[in-house]
Amino acid sequence: MLRHIARRLGSLHGQQIFNGLKGISPDQLLSKEIHRHLQSSLETISPISTTSLWPFSSQPRDFSQPNSSWSPEMRKVYDDYIGLCDTDSENGEKQKGPWRKLPSYNRSIKYATAGIHLSKLIQAKARLFTRNVKDQGATFEYVVFVNKEEKRCVCVFQAGHLLEGAPGHVHGGAIATIIDTVTGTLAGFLSGPIMTANLNIDYRSPMPLGSVVLIHSALDRIERKKTYITCKVTSTDESKLYTEATALFVSIGVGHLFGSRN
Numbered sequence: 001m002l003r004h005i006a007r008r009l010g011s012l013h014g015q016q017i018f019n020g021l022k023g024i025s026p027d028q029l030l031s032k033e034i035h036r037h038l039q040s041s042l043e044t045i046s047p048i049s050t051t052s053l054w055p056f057s058s059q060p061r062d063f064s065q066p067n068s069s070w071s072p073e074m075r076k077v078y079d080d081y082i083g084l085c086d087t088d089s090e091n092g093e094k095q096k097g098p099w100r101k102l103p104s105y106n107r108s109i110k111y112a113t114a115g116i117h118l119s120k121l122i123q124a125k126a127r128l129f130t131r132n133v134k135d136q137g138a139t140f141e142y143v144v145f146v147n148k149e150e151k152r153c154v155c156v157f158q159a160g161h162l163l164e165g166a167p168g169h170v171h172g173g174a175i176a177t178i179i180d181t182v183t184g185t186l187a188g189f190l191s192g193p194i195m196t197a198n199l200n201i202d203y204r205s206p207m208p209l210g211s212v213v214l215i216h217s218a219l220d221r222i223e224r225k226k227t228y229i230t231c232k233v234t235s236t237d238e239s240k241l242y243t244e245a246t247a248l249f250v251s252i253g254v255g256h257l258f259g260s261r262n
């Protein structure tokens with residue numbers, strides 16, 4: 001399988017990759033190539049680049065675009081952050097903003113390949129946990145904005161009715177899921193391919209179903225392969241604290257997911 005994917009990546013990038021293949025195992029090649037794609041795809045603000053050389057790829061859908069299930073509060077916070085992202089000025093020049101909106105796909109591997117459908121080769125029916133319910137607004141509606149300079153991100157999250165735990169309130173596991181996703185996205189953005197090694201959560205106040213909350217995540221520190229992230233979940237006006245968390249992500253080579261250690 002790894003050889004097959006490496007060949008696919010090779011055909012994407014032609015001679016350069018084939019030269020790079022000499023003396024490098026498919027594991028190592030994938031690891032480097034996917035890391036490079038991960039960084040470059042995350043550097044790209046929505047919409048994702050359409051310049052893929054892969055003949056069968058299509059534009060991957062960004063699931064964090066506004067939809068009719070978004071409450072006015074969710075839409076307002078989204079618009080406020082969009083206003084802080086890069087904009088086109090009247091004379092057509094790009095003006096840099098401190099924030100950028102990250103796209104959100106329904107397979108994590110699409111981040112690594114900028115939408116190339118390698119995901120069809122690996123568990124074609126698999127879907128990202130947070131994006132596997134088609135009914136808009138029923139589970140996780142969220143959008144992540146990242147501030148590269150400040151090494152932090154903010155997720156605007158609207159918790160749907162299928163996430164119930166305590167009556168009328170969001171399940172602790174669902175809160176853990178979205179925290180893992182947001183802190184993991186920041187860690188991946190900063191450090192490349194990672195996996196969650198540790199997640200500590202303090203639930204401070206119950207979160208009503210339908211709430212719109214902000215998930216603030218920031219880099220604490222990076223030590224060798226370890227990326228430490230802090231996280232705080234608040235109301236949109238930040239007056240109410242719902243949850244606090246810390247997370248540790250460990251950098252992996254792609255071979256790690258196929259049982260080899262690199």
Ligand SMILES: CCCCCCCCCCCCCC(=O)SCCNC(=O)CCNC(=O)[C@H](O)C(C)(C)COP(=O)(O)OP(=O)(O)OC[C@H]1O[C@@H](n2cnc3c(N)ncnc32)[C@H](O)[C@@H]1OP(=O)(O)O
Nearest residue numbers: 108111180181184185188189195196197198224225226250
């Ligand atoms: C931008 C993002 C794009 C992607 C977006 C997609 C959206 C979705 C995002 C979704 C995100 C969701 C993501 C998910 O949900 S990932 C799914 C949940 N996580 C897992 O299944 C991970 C399972 N565990 C493992 O695979 C390995 O144990 C890992 C990879 C974690 C470590 O591997 P390994 O064991 O081989 O590591 P090492 O020996 O090289 O050690 C390296 C260093 O790490 C330290 N260490 C290790 N473990 C721990 C620990 N538990 N506490 C404290 N420290 C720990 C260790 O002491 C050493 O430190 P030092 O000696 O250097 O000081």
